[in-house]
Amino acid sequence: MKKTKLVTVFMLLFLITSSSNAQLWKKIKDKAIQKVENKIDVEVDKTLDKTLEGKQKSKLVKYFFNGQVTITMETESNDKASFNLLFGPNKDVICMQMSSGENDNIYNIITPKKIETFINASGMKIRKTTSADEFSMYNNINKIPSKEDLVKTGKTKNILGYTCNEYEYKNDGGTIKAWVVQGNFPIKASYAPVLGMVTNGPIGGFVLELNYSTTNGEKSKIYVTKIDSNKILTINSAEYKALGF
DSSP: OOGGGHHHHHHHHHHHHHHTHHHHHHHHHHHHHHHHHTTOOHHHHHHHHHHHHHHHGGGOOEEEEOEEEEEEEEETTOOEEEEEEEEOSSTTOEEEEEESSTTEEEEEEEOSSEEEEEEEETTEEEEEEEETTTTGGGOOGGGSOOGGGOEEEEEEEEETTEEEEEEEEEETTEEEEEEEEOSSOSSOOOOBGGGTBOTTOSOOSEEEEEEEEETTSOEEEEEEEEEETTOOEEEEGGGSEEOOO
């Protein structure tokens, strides 16, 4: 995949995810209803739960986040998808929150090695872990241009009160432009693949906007619309039942 497909990959992923949230809640609830109607043996469930608990007890952790940005992804045809991205003390762990109603949330805990999904659907809490290899679209380290490929254009603009420098990358497929705030920014983070940020990567700073255009005239945009440096979120994996759906 060409390096300039970075934004397109994420755009398609999250537009699809956002538009299918409502269907996901329905499927989860339908499964619960079907389970009751079919009168699945309760003792079998208990046995399975104990087995899963024994295998995963040592892996149950609490995730803590204390800063958040809201991101919007937009196509040339004005299709939009928004979600929250949360950051915490561990610089290589982020949380992507997508909502479908006041009490329905999907939390994707993203690390370089795995994706852990926590789903809270009207009080039903389930979780699933996916390896980075299985969900490789979240890990775009190899698709991000090297430092030598990025060009600081000298242009600046103000985004949400912060002065950003423009960085540009071009190849035969198109152009990526990243607007980066450096220095005084309330959220200290270096890992956010959706924004083209990886730890020790070529972009030094926090990306507030990423623009992508192809040689065919197609355009897309990823940008931060809100910053909340006081947002607190704790996810306790022990509260979620492991499920392999």
